[in-house]
Amino acid sequence: MREVNNVLLETKLAQLPAGLASRQLRDRVNHADDRMLFRINPYAFAEEAGVPADRAIELLLRASALGLVRVEWSLVCRGCGECAASHFKLSELASTFHCAACATDRMTNLHKQVEVGFTVHPEIRALRYAHPESLELEDFFFGYKFSSNILVRGEGVRLVDYLRTHTQILTRLAPGGRATADVVLEEGWVVGSPRAKLTVIGARVSDTREVELVFDGRAFEPRPTIAPGPVRISVRNDSANPLPVLLYFTPIVTYFDYVPLLSGQRLLNTDDFRRYLGTEVVRPGTGIPTRDNTLLFSDLSGSTAIYDRIGDAAAFELVSAHFESLARMVTRHSGVVVKTIGDALMASFSHPADAVRAALEMGDALVGLTEPLSLKIGIHRGDCLVVNIRDSVDYFGQMVNVAARVQSCARAGDVCLTAAVHDDPEVLELLKPFGDIPAERHLLRGIGDEQVVYRLRPA
Template structure:
């Protein structure tokens, strides 16, 4: 049995076998391009697989060394990869600048950081393992553009409609280009160093030759827009780096915007951090102690058992412990099934996160039903669950050697749970106002009753909703 066979046999023991079979099939017979920076969501959809099972399989594949996981900071404007690293710890800048868009962005885990998977060289060698050997057009396709840009199959043909020139320059090499400038906005851009120069070409055409020089270096300098006239341009490009560069000169017109405007969902860092498989595999090795990464929207669910202290006294430590452990096991299973993750347990309480409000509400409803079943099985009402849910912005942090969350959203969710009666799900307006949540409640025939409440540590009154 080869090393690859052993790896996939190991993977089948940890992940869904059907999903692993599909991944192995692509590894064995797919194109090189299909195995570089895999978009887990697009892969699942293309092969009619469950997204959560696909994410889990790829995570386990990365854990055993069959794939490599990368965290890429994306430009929200053009979809280009601004930076990449093997861990989330590499996302350590307050602002990331995109030279192509001439804009700076503060990174957020639910909008700007994608997670992709590339087959390991020990499993199969692909061209992208040595990106400087890719053709210039493939470098743009496979390295510069993120997995969130839905590039067409005929990308080369469509990109060529915008191109005036695309070349490659070895370290220290210089090139002289003669270009006929149209009366449009023109960009000179290198995808390796992200160096850019902008040309606003307008006015009457000139018969005189215009001259322009551009030095490509690692500085990523922001260049002012130059005004030129339509006509002949002699462009000198110099590579002052120690690696190959692939500068292009293109027209920033409708053809280019059509390519950049095609987007698709991708596996965000936020979604991965709220994935139970990821938390189980990587545990504390996610964030540095000093990192504070923003998430614009995350849903928190808190639970607690009412009267658990009295339960221990009433039925004895051993019986109570078994009941509480059974309750924890059920809650963990439900959270994972709804694409969430348990952040921590505190006594008999659970703190969990979900990527969207509807997932949290679906989990809460399943938790309530599960506790009723457990109580029926044990012939008592010992497991009385109180649930609170809230959604909003937060910070992902490393706290007490654990990947955790901080902010007012977390505080409100915890306080809302404290107001819940047993077997009642308490939420905020941010939750019940979600369109998908409204559909769940309508389909389940669940009514909500609202009231204003003062929450400890919260300056303003909060409208809360009891789902019963």
């Protein structure tokens, strides 16, 4: 049943600017299957709507702010591909999560493990996924449990489709219930299931063996290694609750690739996120790990003398205008301004090359000003924590300290890069016009190891 609250839908759509693909969103809400409105991948939506991805992301973020859709942060296990949990609030994320399918605790990683999708708001249209326990089993596993953004490396197919073709047992076992399948196992196969694992290895056996896997409420036991050949495999539910069971036999170990998707990290580095959903923050006192984030620090050199010469009010106007212009450059290169402190600015990017592009543009922006101002910029990339400082998304960790200290290596007009930034292939390409840049070694205050720093002196 597709019951759409059309009055509410139209009221909210009317608040979106024209030309943002809102027509395509209306069509989808009115006509598409629930699957298409559940954890919408903005890149897939953009492709279908024939609009650039940035525009689709802006549309969906604005639609989230209006309550037309909801941002869904899914914690997808990189071990098995299942969505272990999903949250409608960033503040509901913790630094670790539990994958019941793998029976393992995993570190939350905004860069790799958190997939952001957009789900239509239940007041606009109720989706069957709101009640996963009543889904058809096929839909439960392949539409709801497993991420649809994962590809099987080397196979060119989605994990959900791959597992579907290799499924032997798909059933819901009542407490005490049992299901059986006869299979001929081949060397190297992986017999998998949420909460179970068998590895097929050794010399081939011709007799049919019986293997029983028993679910004890947490995982299937045992997790044996068995030889290739025929096997009668059964699964039994010894827990007190009904258990959806999926048992698949795949001829290869599955390594994952991903379709273009909006990671939690990428979303936090999106200016539109801060603009439209700026109240979304990490829970105070919690640090959510993220990988390979790039931070840029800039400081205005020569400003103190200007305060003396032209007075506080005029200097303040000048510095404010400077920050506005820097913020535009950060946004233009797919980054966000995290904060400004005095004459300094901190910005965050998903890709080091974007940060370098923004930095080079920033230097140019001061050329032609009547006052003798220049920038000192430092850029570093690495792993850090996303935290809540003064009710805003901020970053914490030694990587942040290194980024700030590298900035202090810069003299007026310099952009200083750490080796981690400099060595990125896209950055190396950008740096070609600078010729051979010598590596400098610096011992930075408060940082144990010597850092290699590359200094760009824009002409």
